Structures are given as C-alpha cells and as structure tokens.
Amino acid sequence: MPEGDTVWRTAHRLHEALAGRVLTRSDLRVPRFATADLTGRSVLDVTPRGKHLLTRFEGGLTLHSHLRMEGAWRVFATGERWRGGPEHQIRAILATTEHAAVGYRLPFLELIRTAEEENVVGHLGPDLLGPDWDPVEAVRRLTADPGRPLGEALLDQRNLAGIGNVFKAELAFLAAVTPWLPVGELPPGVPERLVATAHRLLEANKDRVERRTTTARHPRNNLYVYGRVNRPCLRCGIAVRRFGPPASRSTPDDRVSYWCPGCQKGPTAETVRTN
Structure with missing residues (x-):
C-alpha cells in the first residue's frame, strides 16, 4: 500500500x-x-x-x-x-x-x-507531511491506549496520518523494539523519538521514488528490515524474520511484520499468540 x-x-x-x-x-x-x-x-x-x-x-x-x-x-x-x-x-x-x-x-x-x-x-491524526503536523498531539494519540501493540498503533491513521507497513517495520527497528510491544511499555522518551523519526523519514523520502531509511549505499540495503526476511541484519548480522501470510497470497500488507531478533527487544508474534 x-x-x-x-x-x-x-x-x-x-x-x-x-x-x-x-x-x-x-x-x-x-x-x-x-x-x-x-x-x-x-x-x-x-x-x-x-x-x-x-x-x-x-x-x-x-x-x-x-x-x-x-x-x-x-x-x-x-x-x-x-x-x-x-x-x-x-x-x-x-x-x-x-x-x-x-x-x-x-x-x-x-x-x-x-x-x-x-x-x-476529519478522523485522521496529525499529517506527517501536512501543514497541521503536531508532534505533541501525535505522541498523545500514539500512547493513548497503553496496551495496544506498537505496530497497530503506528498503522492507525487516527494517531499519525501517513504511516504504512514499511515505515511501521522500520520505525520499530529504529526504536529497538518489536512491533508487538505494548506502547505503554516503551522506555521513557521513546514515543517522542519515534514520532520525530517518523516525521524525519517521511520528509526525507517524499521527493524520491527509491525509499530509504538507512545510510547504506547499495540499493539492496535501503531498508533495515522490511522485505529482508532471512537476510542478515545490517547492524548485528542475525537473520531478519517475517511474520504473516505467505508472500504468494494476496493479503493486506499490514498483516505482515519484519523484525530483527537480535536488535529488537520485546514480545514476538509467537509469544503473543501463546499467552
């Protein structure tokens, strides 16, 4: 999407x-x-x-x-x-x-x-690339439901308007937490940094077709985790994991998550489902 x-x-x-x-x-x-x-x-x-x-x-x-x-x-x-x-x-x-x-x-x-x-x-939250951008309000909305998994909260357009699954995955990686960590368990200051990073990344990418969240020069390494299943993490070398329906099935992209088990701390989809 x-x-x-x-x-x-x-x-x-x-x-x-x-x-x-x-x-x-x-x-x-x-x-x-x-x-x-x-x-x-x-x-x-x-x-x-x-x-x-x-x-x-x-x-x-x-x-x-x-x-x-x-x-x-x-x-x-x-x-x-x-x-x-x-x-x-x-x-x-x-x-x-x-x-x-x-x-x-x-x-x-x-x-x-x-x-x-x-x-x-009118139901949308602050637009990350709009004139109404308000980071304080974005943080307030993002953290309003402490028990909600971070990935879900980021994708909810009522919190921040403009984030999709690519940025969801990349933001969770940059925050060093899994997408399933409840937002209420984010360390102090992380919600504010997440919102600021989201704004920075979308601003940096709005004028270029090739989306980039890393500083790597090779185009295969433009993103930290999204689309990199079984490839080594650019930071720790551990294989990136993917959770969701098989890529061969036509399903909404927001049902898929990518993360690095070495760099990102918190619950995984497997642990969430068994608890």
Missing part, C-alpha cells in the same frame, strides 16, 4: 499538472458518479491528507481518492501514449489542454462537496 511519502509525491505531481487549469475532459468510471461531468471547471489544487488525495475544483467540489494496495495516478502530456495498465483498469480521467491525469485501479473514488471534506478525512 502506498504510504504518506508516495501519496504526497502523487499529489505534488497532479497539482503541477492540473492546478490553475480548466478541464477539457472529465470521465469518472465508477457507477455512482459515471454521469458527473467536471469539464469546464478549473482545478484549484490537489492536496494529500495522510493516504488520501483531495482534488478540488471551482464550484465547491472535491474528488476524493485513495490508492490502497493497487491504485495509481499517472500524468501524461497531451498526445503521449498512456502507460499505466489496460483500458479496463482506468477509473478516472482528468484532462486539460496540456496534460491528462489518469487513475488506474483506484479502489475508492467519490465526488463530494468541498465543505464536507472533514466527513472523510
């Missing part, structure tokens, strides 16, 4: 292509809004909110989309061949005289009143 840095980058690309321009074509290929026509309206802005995308138009309308696991927005110059998937996977087209923004495999797409945006994103 795309995380906050990817969604921010997508919004930035869409904003550059569409904002301040008039739509010459509008095609929303979802049954509920198939007859909606935005042609002739100016695009005001494209704003990310955690993992949500808000494309605002004159006249008080907003196109709300969420990429989830498979969705993607692609931007093409007028006349350029579209390369994002077969025609039947297109869910939205927003075109101007200069560019076409094409939404592929979008699992969630709705047209709402701009004044009602809070109904769909």
Whole structure:
C-alpha cells in the first residue's frame, strides 16, 4: 500500500499538472458518479491528507481518492501514449489542454462537496507531511491506549496520518523494539523519538521514488528490515524474520511484520499468540 511519502509525491505531481487549469475532459468510471461531468471547471489544487488525495475544483467540489494496495495516478502530456495498465483498469480521467491525469485501479473514488471534506478525512491524526503536523498531539494519540501493540498503533491513521507497513517495520527497528510491544511499555522518551523519526523519514523520502531509511549505499540495503526476511541484519548480522501470510497470497500488507531478533527487544508474534 502506498504510504504518506508516495501519496504526497502523487499529489505534488497532479497539482503541477492540473492546478490553475480548466478541464477539457472529465470521465469518472465508477457507477455512482459515471454521469458527473467536471469539464469546464478549473482545478484549484490537489492536496494529500495522510493516504488520501483531495482534488478540488471551482464550484465547491472535491474528488476524493485513495490508492490502497493497487491504485495509481499517472500524468501524461497531451498526445503521449498512456502507460499505466489496460483500458479496463482506468477509473478516472482528468484532462486539460496540456496534460491528462489518469487513475488506474483506484479502489475508492467519490465526488463530494468541498465543505464536507472533514466527513472523510476529519478522523485522521496529525499529517506527517501536512501543514497541521503536531508532534505533541501525535505522541498523545500514539500512547493513548497503553496496551495496544506498537505496530497497530503506528498503522492507525487516527494517531499519525501517513504511516504504512514499511515505515511501521522500520520505525520499530529504529526504536529497538518489536512491533508487538505494548506502547505503554516503551522506555521513557521513546514515543517522542519515534514520532520525530517518523516525521524525519517521511520528509526525507517524499521527493524520491527509491525509499530509504538507512545510510547504506547499495540499493539492496535501503531498508533495515522490511522485505529482508532471512537476510542478515545490517547492524548485528542475525537473520531478519517475517511474520504473516505467505508472500504468494494476496493479503493486506499490514498483516505482515519484519523484525530483527537480535536488535529488537520485546514480545514476538509467537509469544503473543501463546499467552
């Protein structure tokens, strides 16, 4: 699933292509809004909110989309061949005289009143890449339920908006605890450092396609634990472990966890299930 840095980058690309321009074509290929026509309206802005995308138009309308696991927005110059998937996977087209923004495999797409945006994103916690970023409030929300496993608390968008499974795994590693450690058992000062690190990592990655949390130079070592099952930990050399459904099965990414048994202290999935 795309995380906050990817969604921010997508919004930035869409904003550059569409904002301040008039739509010459509008095609929303979802049954509920198939007859909606935005042609002739100016695009005001494209704003990310955690993992949500808000494309605002004159006249008080907003196109709300969420990429989830498979969705993607692609931007093409007028006349350029579209390369994002077969025609039947297109869910939205927003075109101007200069560019076409094409939404592929979008699992969630709705047209709402701009004044009602809070109904769909108002529940989100402080946005790690947004103007409302508030580290104190983020720590308060993250630690509000002391018995909750850290991994779950990090993925809950009501606590911090923008963290997905990659950053969940990497943040737990950098905090030297397993994703199953209850947040109430984090050592003093660690919640504050976790939140600060989350903000720093997403800021550092929002402008680059190749996500990186380490200082290693080899691209195979861009991440400490995520996706590195059975490979040696970059710090201690012990094999990284993975818990969750087999990679061959199509399952939500947040059900998978990676961790280093040598560097990360706390309960594991196995110990949690047996207690």
